[in-house]
Amino acid sequence: MTTHLGIMILFAACVSTVFGTLMHDQPRDQLRLGGRIFTALVVGAYGLGWLMYFVFG
């Protein structure tokens, strides 16, 4: 779990749970928003990582 990817997934899970719960009242909406934020954080960070690798690596 102490790999960069593992910690990033853990962090994204925590943050997306809080935002999903904060922004909506219905569990279904909360789950949907939380999932979208989680995906955006993980995919965005992963994509940005590869972008930096190609640009600066």
Next chain:
Amino acid sequence: MPQSTSSQSKAGADRARANDAAPDAARVTRACAVALLVPGLGHVAVGQPRKAAVFFVVLMTMFAIGLAFGGRLLPFALEEPLVFLGAAAEWVLFLPRVLAGLGGLGQGDVVAATYEYGNTFLIVAGLLNALITLDVFDVATGRKRP
């Protein structure tokens, strides 16, 4: 004349309704204060226990992970503005921050590979609690539907 009396009574009724709807300042302050003290407690105060439970579990988990990763409970160092801001963010989780400090936790293991991750978890936990407290304020003042 009857029209004037009617409009006055209507205005009085509007004022009374506005007073009824006006948020109780003491209640709002209390809700925000307990929200800053313990994550989730503010949502208990405004009648949203399910959200409160989620916030408590997630933020306490983030705080514990931050400490377990060797994160540091940052001091208010004016000569280092970023450290100062980090400390301010950590203090938004007031009670966990105080208890961790009293327990001698959060000394910061700078040589640990997870040191910066730990700091990030500690700081972000505090910042999320600031957003949660703003949500409590909105609900308590009636800006947001409970």
